Amino acid sequence: MNTHGPGWRRITTPLVFATMLLVGARVFAQEVVNYGVQPDTDPSFIAKARGYFAPIEKQYHVKVVFQQFAYGAPENQAMAAGALQIASAGMGPATIAVSRLKATLVAINILEQTAILVPIDSPLKSPCDLKGKTVAYPGIGSQQYPLLLKALANCGLTASDIQLFKSSGPDIPVLVEHKSVDAGITWDPSISVGLASGKVRLLAKAEQIMPIMNGHYVGNGVYVQNEFLAKHPDITQALVTANVKAINDILCDPAGAAKLWSEQIGIPENVITLSLKQGISVYSLDVIPTPQVMAAYTKFLKDAAILKPTDTPRIEPSFAAKALKEVEAGKTCKMHAT
Amino acid sequence: MTVGAPRAGKPLRIDRLRKTYATRAGGEVEALGPITLDVAPSEFVVVVGPTGCGKSTLLQILAGFLEPTSGRVLADGTPITGPSIDRSMVFQSYALFPWLSVVENVEFGLRGQAHSRKECRELAMHQLRLVGLHSFADASIDELSGGMKQRVAIARAFAVDPSILLMDEPFGALDALTRRLLQRELLRIWEEQRRTVVFITHSVTEALFLGDRILVMSSRPGHIRAEWKVDVERPRDVTSDALRDLERQIYAILDEELGRSFEQGVGNRG
Amino acid sequence: MTRPHRRRILSAAAKRSLPFLIAAIVIVVVWQLVVTLTHPDPSVLPTPWATAIAFVGLVRNGQLGVDALYSVARVVSAWLLSAIVAIPLGLLMGSSLRLERIVNPFVELLRPISPLAWIPMAILWFGIGEGGKVFVVFVGTFFPILLSTVAGVKAVDPVLLNAGRVFGCTSRLALFRRVVVPASLPSVVVGLRVAFGTGWAAIIAAELVAAHTGLGYLIANGMDILRADLVLVGMAAIGLLGFLFDAFFRALQRQFGGSS
Numbered sequence: 001m002n003t004h005g006p007g008w009r010r011i012t013t014p015l016v017f018a019t020m021l022l023v024g025a026r027v028f029a030q031e032v033v034n035y036g037v038q039p040d041t042d043p044s045f046i047a048k049a050r051g052y053f054a055p056i057e058k059q060y061h062v063k064v065v066f067q068q069f070a071y072g073a074p075e076n077q078a079m080a081a082g083a084l085q086i087a088s089a090g091m092g093p094a095t096i097a098v099s100r101l102k103a104t105l106v107a108i109n110i111l112e113q114t115a116i117l118v119p120i121d122s123p124l125k126s127p128c129d130l131k132g133k134t135v136a137y138p139g140i141g142s143q144q145y146p147l148l149l150k151a152l153a154n155c156g157l158t159a160s161d162i163q164l165f166k167s168s169g170p171d172i173p174v175l176v177e178h179k180s181v182d183a184g185i186t187w188d189p190s191i192s193v194g195l196a197s198g199k200v201r202l203l204a205k206a207e208q209i210m211p212i213m214n215g216h217y218v219g220n221g222v223y224v225q226n227e228f229l230a231k232h233p234d235i236t237q238a239l240v241t242a243n244v245k246a247i248n249d250i251l252c253d254p255a256g257a258a259k260l261w262s263e264q265i266g267i268p269e270n271v272i273t274l275s276l277k278q279g280i281s282v283y284s285l286d287v288i289p290t291p292q293v294m295a296a297y298t299k300f301l302k303d304a305a306i307l308k309p310t311d312t313p314r315i316e317p318s319f320a321a322k323a324l325k326e327v328e329a330g331k332t333c334k335m336h337a338t
Numbered sequence: 339m340t341v342g343a344p345r346a347g348k349p350l351r352i353d354r355l356r357k358t359y360a361t362r363a364g365g366e367v368e369a370l371g372p373i374t375l376d377v378a379p380s381e382f383v384v385v386v387g388p389t390g391c392g393k394s395t396l397l398q399i400l401a402g403f404l405e406p407t408s409g410r411v412l413a414d415g416t417p418i419t420g421p422s423i424d425r426s427m428v429f430q431s432y433a434l435f436p437w438l439s440v441v442e443n444v445e446f447g448l449r450g451q452a453h454s455r456k457e458c459r460e461l462a463m464h465q466l467r468l469v470g471l472h473s474f475a476d477a478s479i480d481e482l483s484g485g486m487k488q489r490v491a492i493a494r495a496f497a498v499d500p501s502i503l504l505m506d507e508p509f510g511a512l513d514a515l516t517r518r519l520l521q522r523e524l525l526r527i528w529e530e531q532r533r534t535v536v537f538i539t540h541s542v543t544e545a546l547f548l549g550d551r552i553l554v555m556s557s558r559p560g561h562i563r564a565e566w567k568v569d570v571e572r573p574r575d576v577t578s579d580a581l582r583d584l585e586r587q588i589y590a591i592l593d594e595e596l597g598r599s600f601e602q603g604v605g606n607r608g
Numbered sequence: 609m610t611r612p613h614r615r616r617i618l619s620a621a622a623k624r625s626l627p628f629l630i631a632a633i634v635i636v637v638v639w640q641l642v643v644t645l646t647h648p649d650p651s652v653l654p655t656p657w658a659t660a661i662a663f664v665g666l667v668r669n670g671q672l673g674v675d676a677l678y679s680v681a682r683v684v685s686a687w688l689l690s691a692i693v694a695i696p697l698g699l700l701m702g703s704s705l706r707l708e709r710i711v712n713p714f715v716e717l718l719r720p721i722s723p724l725a726w727i728p729m730a731i732l733w734f735g736i737g738e739g740g741k742v743f744v745v746f747v748g749t750f751f752p753i754l755l756s757t758v759a760g761v762k763a764v765d766p767v768l769l770n771a772g773r774v775f776g777c778t779s780r781l782a783l784f785r786r787v788v789v790p791a792s793l794p795s796v797v798v799g800l801r802v803a804f805g806t807g808w809a810a811i812i813a814a815e816l817v818a819a820h821t822g823l824g825y826l827i828a829n830g831m832d833i834l835r836a837d838l839v840l841v842g843m844a845a846i847g848l849l850g851f852l853f854d855a856f857f858r859a860l861q862r863q864f865g866g867s868s
Binding site: 401402403420421422423425426427429431433434435436437438446447448449450451494498 | 765767768770771773774775776777778782786787790791793864
Binding site: 139141 | 649650651652818820825829831832833834
């Protein structure tokens with residue numbers, strides 16, 4: 001057969017076209033689940049690394065794609081624009097999202113994750129000493145701001161008693177280290193990065209200021225777009241269960257988790273180990289967003305004028321409850337969260 | 339009004355004046371000269387010539403903006419070294435200051451001299467009255483027509499009580515009717531405050547109407563080609579036989595010079 | 609001022625504002641139509657009414673006033689500083705070819721760098737305080753004023769200079785003071801107006817990145833907490849203030865602009 005003549009082309013061209021169409025159809029028939037994450041010690045990364053998403057993808061014919069964001073606000077903007085179906089972010093942005101957007105909170109998968117830092121040689125002993133000082137923070141929509149306000153309120157102070165300086169989460173330990181500010185409140189792993197440098201120390205941990213879930217402050221939440229939730233409650237359940245499974249792995253094998261995180265988000269292993277040991281980021285199989293916990297937290301955001309008085313966050317604890325039962329039953333190690 | 343006795347004009351002496359320019363090509367072009375000329379005190383001299391003959395250059399030298407390449411110019415026996423308020427000027431493009439009102443423009447030259455504010459204002463208003471614009475004293479320049487602007491310029495030039503008045507085609511930008519009006523106005527003011535006037539124009543009719551003496555310049559390099567004294571009493575009827583005859587003679591010479599300057603290629607150094 | 613005179617001024621002002629009022633109304637109507645037809649999430653595009661309520665709320669609690677004041681104060685101080693440095697420098701540069709040749713290379717190299725590109729450096733050098741933001745606005749306002757002033761001086765009709773020399777300006781200084789400066793003034797005013805516009809844009813950008821007060825901060829903050837109504841209030845305030853300042857400058861130009 002003449003492989004260069006016009007006759008050959010008459011066969012191959014439609015063949016190529018048809019193949020492309022079929023392949024394309026297969027690809028497009030697959031639904032993409034855009035999963036928003038930030039570069040922190042999120043169980044979602046462990047779930048992905050341990051392959052807990054693969055069976056979900058296979059069974060439900062979807063592709064789970066991580067979309068990385070530097071902090072919560074742009075992540076929420078993406079969800080508002082419909083670009084994300086599920087997101088993992090600090091409880092501040094998460095609560096804002098489930099109050100303002102058509103989204104629902106399904107899990108609180110990291111606890112603590114916030115602390116106030118001061119330079120290593122700072123004379124400050126407690127948040128009450130912050131009066132008249134400059135404090136770096138990641139902005140009003142962050143998880144840290146309401147906690148800072150509570151810390152001040154516990155001492156009878158308000159935001160007008162300090163000088164706030166807005167900066168980005170990872171920059172704040174640097175500012176504290178260089179003494180450009182007297183103190184800074186930020187999220188993990190930036191906290192642990194700062195502590196690991198040896199030039200900053202903790203002024204107060206979040207649980208000392210506002211312990212509202214099992215003795216800890218709420219750190220990170222997972223929330224789902226309502227449309228996706230209504231259409232795929234099964235996929236949602238599977239994703240929440242995968243998260244809890246990952247938390248089980250973290251509790252049973254923290255060193256292994258630190259290694260996996262280090263590969264995924266680029267933070268050094270020793271920093272992550274420090275975070276786990278010092279309880280900067282805390283994990284528990286119980287990720288249920290209960291009405292009591294949410295009521296306390298919501299009230300707090302409303303007092304700080306971050307939420308409007310009419311805002312009502314949507315929560316759905318059932319997925320987390322079911323996941324807890326499943327994972328408890330099949331647990332391989334007998335470690336419990338502290 | 340503290341004008342006192344009207345001052346007479348001063349004489350001008352131009353002695354073997356030459357002006358050459360360097361060309362881009364590196365050579366030199368003789369723009370003007372040699373010119374030797376005496377202007378009597380309070381004489382009204384009109385210089386007519388084709389474009390490019392150097393008549394504006396002559397005036398610029400008399401004003402002190404340009405230096406002659408050789409020769410001298412003396413005003414009342416003193417060599418000219420630069421512009422002076424005593425050699426006042428009226429420009430073809432009016433050169434009024436747009437940020438000042440009419441009366442402030444007229445006052446401009448007075449301000450630097452030893453007059454009080456009040457005196458300056460009075461002298462300026464007097465000049466404005468002479469040109470018939472005293473009711474526009476506080477108007478802004480852009481509200482005026484071309485003819486009115488030139489009247490303000492004339493008022494400004496006369497306000498500083500100069501001995502010599504230089505006028506560079508002052509009515510060239512105006513329409514024929516306005517020009518007729520301003521020619522008469524100029525004469526009227528001049529007759530009240532007689533100064534030496536050197537007036538440049540390309541209009542022969544204008545020259546006949548205004549001048550005591552008419553000088554015809556040749557094409558480049560411009561020198562005085564011909565000279566006529568006009569002894570006719572003012573206001574003159576330029577259509578009279580005598581003046582018509584003179585006009586013909588002037589045109590005869592001008593046509594020759596025009597032909598020559600056309601061959602040279604008309605430059606933009608008038 | 610006599611009453612008929614006052615009435616004439618007011619009616620002239622009203623006539624001038626009418627097209628802008630109509631444009632504003634059209635914008636609001638189109639906005640409401642878009643919201644009604646596409647039903648966007650209120651966190652993405654709130655209704656004009658919700659925005660208006662947020663606006664009134666911020667005015668009532670003084671927050672909008674404070675933020676606007678901060679932004680305006682930063683721009684005005686930087687702009688004044690620019691004027692103080694750029695106008696004399698520009699007048700001198702326009703008059704002296706030698707000086708211009710020396711300074712020009714610096715200007716041409718630095719000018720293309722947008723003030724926004726200076727923001728990270730400004731934060732590093734000036735840290736927390738107002739200095740950084742004022743610096744950014746200074747960079748944005750300095751060059752338009754300088755360039756307009758130089759152009760204004762160079763554009764002075766040489767005949768005016770000659771007239772000045774004839775009518776009593778015997779020294780270069782006198783000519784400079786009595787002719788060059790007033791003749792350049794319309795161009796300087798244009799430069800001031802353009803500079804203020806650039807400065808106003810620059811401060812918003814600077815506040816988006818590094819501030820705790822100001823209209824840019826109001827917008828950034830609104831976005832952080834998914835309050836698009838606050839964002840729109842901030843935008844409206846920015847637009848309104850920018851418009852008012854420009855109108856002020858246009859009036860100034862009418863006063864000093866003269867024949868230019």
